[in-house]
Amino acid sequence: MSKFEIIGYEEGMEFNERPTISYWQDTWRSLQKNQVAMGALLVLILLTIMAIIGPNLRGYDYINMDIAQKNKSCSATYWFGTDRLGRDLFSRVWAGARVSMIIALVATTLKLFMGTFYGAMMAHFGGWVDDALMRIIEVIDSLPSLLLTILIMMVLGKNLFSLLVALSITAWCNTARQARGMIKQLKEAEYVSAAEALGAGPLRIILKHYIPNMLGILLLDASTSIPSFIFMEAGLSFLGIGLIPPEISLGVLISQGQQAMDFYPTQLFFPCVVLCIIVMAFNLLGDGLRDALDPRLRN
Template sequence: MADFEAKIPNDRFRPAGVDSTKSEEINKPSLTFWQDAWMRVRKNKGAVVSLIVLALLIIMAFTGPLISGKEFDTQNVSHNNLPPKIQGLENISWLPFDGIKTNKAGKEIDTYEINNVNEYYWFGTDALGRDLFTRVWKGTQISLYIAFLAAVIDMIIGVAYGSISGYYGGRLDNVMQRITEILVGIPTMIVVILMILVLQPGIISITVALTITGWVGMARVVRAQTLKLKEQEFVLASKTLGNSDGKIISKHLLPNLAGVIIINTMFTIPNAVFFEAFLSFIGLGLQDPYASLGTLIDEGFKVLRLHPHEMIIPAVIISIIMITFNMLADGLRDALDPKMRD
């Protein structure tokens, strides 16, 4: 035992030096709610990748038609149903951008050489010889427009309606909720068909249909959160200080509802994209010569066996949009949840 004690130096038994001046020092930086949320979003690799992909898609939706140098509605029947062909990639046999396609007999043919076409169509052409690269990005532009329009409608009508209904409560809340229950009971498809009977099929009829029924889900979510928040101490303190109802809603309730509003809006956008594509696929959407991703998929589905590129390319684009928006919404939901904070 004595030998063991002799091997341990006496310095090890001295108390650690503690600097009392640093006992109150905060090592972790002070962050606001939004700074903390953004830091947690950046840690979510799926949300970051989705944000980058969405940014690229939005940029291409507006610059793609300009890059090609072709109009989305220009027809050239002699160039119809051409497969994709891209400069620099045409000599790589394992990539589908060489202008080669398989005919009904199972033989590979160079359609560009047969039709004496000296131009390059990066996504090929459709049955009327229109450039699919331009039409796909023009269709993406229109689909995103309808999606963001649905988000704006949710933000304006749904948030205002839900916050007023939840804050005032009583008889006003009962009347407003009966109205929403009536609107929920009306299928959106019926509203769209009625709008098409009154108006022409297209963006206007879809916009009106979304305006009538699209905001109900957001209104009900905001109302439920408002009913919970209006009994909190900070709202009662604001009332005691004499602030008006409008100021309490705009300055206190809405900032605390921002997380719920953003998350529901992010889930609304892919639903609106799919809704527009579904309407276009069944013939209730946009009409020629205008295109959306739904109309392009509908046209490509008719010739899927002979010209699969006409359906596959817009289908891939709409799938990417749906996946990235949902992954970004999941990341924002985790980042804006107060229970997930460190």
């Protein structure tokens, strides 16, 4: 007779083992339970599809002018009407949304890339390197971001490249601080010490060990940065600091619609609605990701 006996087990019965799931599978399962976040994700997918196919969906030229069709109201022919130069507003709104989203995605990528590696260098080397690099961040943060943006746009010109530089020049500092704090904790892990003992260089340790363990933080940072950049681009273009016609973006369309809002309010209404929906969807998805990525915030 065996020393231990399994209670409730009979000969021939099979054990039902609980399947193991990874951290990302658990995060996705938690996110699926958040109906608001999943709704926001669905809206973002639809908006992305419209930003890709929307400018050519109606078959109208959204760049060249047709004065004979200027300032048309909403109709079966022109769903959003036309602007003061006779261009289809439906196509222009989605073309502007595509440009605004691309700008936000590129600026967010630059922010995460610069901030992550800068923070990793501070935390990994420490000592005087950490102190010197942190002083640089403090100097950059002490400069008024709006004033710095205006100066960059004046020097480099009002174009897409200068706008990306202006949006990214200070935004990476917060990411660098987050990466520094996270990596200071990861640096004490045994697998990092083992990699250093085996002769792994700083770049390999950053790419192989630090960044994979920071993906949750970086993903959350990206989900909150994208709507912020979209809103910043729209605000700068509306004030005449960012992109200017003939460039198309939501900010440019809102600026042009504001000039005609007294007589043709739809030219302002539709770009504003699309901008608000995009920003709200990203913010709601970001809140859902924050709850799903942090086990302490789950119900």
